[in-house]
Amino acid sequence: MPIALITGCSSGIGRALADTFKQAGYEVWATARKAEDVAALTSAGFRARQLDVNDPQALQHLSEEIDYAHGGLDVLINNAGYGAMGPLLDGGVEAMRRQFETNVFAVIGVTRALFGLLRRNRGLVVNIGSVSGVLVTPFAGAYCASKAAVHALSDALRLELSPFGIRVMEVQPGAIQSSFASNAGHEAEQLLKPESAWWPMRESIRARARASQDKPTPATEFAKGLLKAAQQSPTPPLVRLGNGSRALPWLASWLPTRLLDKVLKKKFGLDRDL
Numbered sequence: 001m002p003i004a005l006i007t008g009c010s011s012g013i014g015r016a017l018a019d020t021f022k023q024a025g026y027e028v029w030a031t032a033r034k035a036e037d038v039a040a041l042t043s044a045g046f047r048a049r050q051l052d053v054n055d056p057q058a059l060q061h062l063s064e065e066i067d068y069a070h071g072g073l074d075v076l077i078n079n080a081g082y083g084a085m086g087p088l089l090d091g092g093v094e095a096m097r098r099q100f101e102t103n104v105f106a107v108i109g110v111t112r113a114l115f116g117l118l119r120r121n122r123g124l125v126v127n128i129g130s131v132s133g134v135l136v137t138p139f140a141g142a143y144c145a146s147k148a149a150v151h152a153l154s155d156a157l158r159l160e161l162s163p164f165g166i167r168v169m170e171v172q173p174g175a176i177q178s179s180f181a182s183n184a185g186h187e188a189e190q191l192l193k194p195e196s197a198w199w200p201m202r203e204s205i206r207a208r209a210r211a212s213q214d215k216p217t218p219a220t221e222f223a224k225g226l227l228k229a230a231q232q233s234p235t236p237p238l239v240r241l242g243n244g245s246r247a248l249p250w251l252a253s254w255l256p257t258r259l260l261d262k263v264l265k266k267k268f269g270l271d272r273d274l
Contacts, residue, residue, distance in 0.1 A: 003070050003121075005029040007053055007110060008080030009046070010037035012178025013128065016219035017077060018046055020227050026075070029066060053080045053106035059113035066114070072121035075230060076114055078107045079128045082183055084142040085209040086191035087198045095191070096142045103146035107153060122165035124230060127154045129172045131245050135252040138268050139188075139208040158237055167235040171226055174245030177216035197274070204269040217242040
């Protein structure tokens, strides 16, 4: 039975991936930060573990536990993450640092901790990026930057891990039905203060936080598409799934920058002086 470890399985994409891989015959180690989510995952038949992806000691312990149980790992899906929303200068360096710790640094931390197990089984690393790393929008700069970094790291890892038989696949979702928007909205509300220079645009900031739920693709459909791609040979280096996952990168590639700026400024209320 192949072994898969998936981070961020409390709901949405992560939970759908855990269900889909389990149904496909994998033994799924599913992680989440909150104890109540771990309990729900355990009840559903997963090898559920509480995990902060930024905790090196917890990662080491998890690696040792999987090593003892199986001696190797076939699939690692780096899914844990969140979306920091709001003007870049309102969030400042601290908001950017928190965003990168979870969305970027943890990708390396988790993969490094499990490298030996993946090498033993000549496994697959799947990094969940986003089309937001390709088409950058206002009021999501930290999130977009983090996903652009995931894209660059995935390219580098794909090359660096190839001598060890480890494959790397990046997945760039479009709009996927999940709790991402509500969590992003919560993040945005933390920064929305009357003293902000962007306070007059607060509804546009809220709209950006909700954008991931614009005609979203069901998470179960996304998970099935990812599983299919993961089982292909050769493994595709980049997969785009979900509503907008192809159209938005196309716009970013083909629209002149000035025209794209004009479109985005109008959409997000940035086409007027304050």
